[in-house]
Amino acid sequence: MTQEQTSQQQKVDTGPLPPLPPLPEPPPSPRQASRRTMLVAGIAVLAVAGIALWWFTRPSDPMSDPRPVQTVQNFVAATEARDVSRMLSYVEPTDLKRQISPELRSYMEYITDLQFKNETYTLVDNNGSIARVRLTGTVRYTVDYGSVYSGERSFDTIFELVLLEGTWYLRSLQLPELEQQQ
Numbered sequence: 001m002t003q004e005q006t007s008q009q010q011k012v013d014t015g016p017l018p019p020l021p022p023l024p025e026p027p028p029s030p031r032q033a034s035r036r037t038m039l040v041a042g043i044a045v046l047a048v049a050g051i052a053l054w055w056f057t058r059p060s061d062p063m064s065d066p067r068p069v070q071t072v073q074n075f076v077a078a079t080e081a082r083d084v085s086r087m088l089s090y091v092e093p094t095d096l097k098r099q100i101s102p103e104l105r106s107y108m109e110y111i112t113d114l115q116f117k118n119e120t121y122t123l124v125d126n127n128g129s130i131a132r133v134r135l136t137g138t139v140r141y142t143v144d145y146g147s148v149y150s151g152e153r154s155f156d157t158i159f160e161l162v163l164l165e166g167t168w169y170l171r172s173l174q175l176p177e178l179e180q181q182q
Contacts, residue, residue, distance in 0.1 A: 068131035068161045069121045071168040075159075076116055076135070082108050092162055092169040113142035113150075124158065131161045131168065 071090055078086035084105045091097045119137035126132075140152045158174045 062126040062128040062131070063123060065123075065126060065131075067168050068126060068133050069123055071161055071170065072121055072133045072135060072159050075170060076119065080114050080116055082111060082114060084108050090170050092164070092171045110143050110145055111141060112144050112148075113140070115140045129163045130171075131163070133159045133161065135159065 075087060075090040078090065084101070087104070088097060088101055117138045117140065119135060122134040122136075124132040124134050134156070135158075136154070136156045138152055138154050140150075142148060142150045159170055160172045161168045162171045163169075
């Protein structure tokens with residue numbers, strides 16, 4: 001066929017061609033894919049580690065938590081040592097703590113000897129944020145107000161503790177009723 005013959009035989013016009021489909025997204029570079037994978041894996045590892053840490057460090061039953069009893073024991077040891085600063089470190093951090101500090105320091109100056117004997121510490125209840133510890137025993141004391149007074153008394157006291165930011169603090173206590181002396 002010659003060129004003339006071809007031009008004489010015209011082909012039927014089929015119209016415009018349809019648009020091309022969009023190009024597929026280029027696959028992420030191996031570097032980007034590994035960064036994403038490492039980021040997701042890192043977040044997953046941190047989440048699992050956080051849950052595991054919480055799971056293994058929380059007391060399963062608040063009544064099995066020894067810390068409220070230890071706080072009362074430490075407070076009693078500080079009281080026996082007549083160390084007011086250490087005593088106050090176990091008291092709930094409130095304005096009252098600041099207010100009683102000077103008064104407590106002056107009272108402790110009069111106590112020349114203080115010994116606790118036969119102490120029994122019992123965790124009465126603990127809901128995870130408030131605990132009550134019962135302390136029973138005998139206290140031997142010597143007080144010097146200018147005149148020296150000595151004695152020994154049994155006691156039965158309930159301490160209420162509060163958990164603040166992971167630390168147990170003494171909130172209040174029920175003082176034992178004093179016997180009427182005749």
